[in-house]
Amino acid sequence: MAIFVSTVVGLMLAASVVNAEQVKNYRMCQNTNCDVYDLFVDPCPEALENQACELPQTENVSIAFKYKPKFGSNLPKARVSAEIFMLDLPFILNTNTNACLYTNCPVVKDTEQNWLYNFFVSKNFPRTSYTIRFKFWDTEPIAHSDDPQCCFKFEIKIV
Ligand SMILES: *[C@@H]1O[C@H](CO)[C@@H](O)[C@H](O)[C@H]1NC(C)=O
Secondary structure (H helix, E strand, O other): OHHHHHHHHHHHHHHHOOOOEEOOOEEEOOOOOEEEEEEEEEOOHHHHHOOOEEEOOOOEEEEEEEEEEOOOEOOEEEEEEEEEOOEEEEOOOOOOOEHHHOEOOOEOOOOOEEEEEEEEOOOOOOOOEEEEEEEEEEOOOOOOOOOOEEEEEEEEEEO
8 A cells, every 4th residue: 555655646746746846935833843855836937036936726736845754653644724814724625634645654754755735726715925834743633732743834825
């Protein structure tokens, strides 16, 4: 199963990378227990000028990155949210907290892994700026502040 999922994520990464640009303007959350690197967003031509990605309504977007966690997890949970005016909104209809949909499970400590998150930008999403936050953690339905977790964020604009 792990090999199958790995192959699927690998193919999706290969397919998704065609129009992707590397985003360097991201920052780790406080108390994060991982390294995150090679963040690619498709589409994001703005990244070439170090500007926030402009994601058009009614288009598919993919976000891919590599990470190396300082913790392992058999059943990692995830939350992708958009912060707007300090409010934390579940992002773009996708509230599935099963992190294994986006990365290979189990998550293995000190091992480089890929993450791929695809979503459709609905018309319901107001055209404004957001901070997207990715967070995943081990098993608990809700992350407690002292649980090992991996979290980072970056700016986007829905256009
Ligand atoms: C977005 O992706 C879905 C699922 O792959 C596809 O059916 C749809 O045509 C895509 N929409 C656009 C605008 O590319």
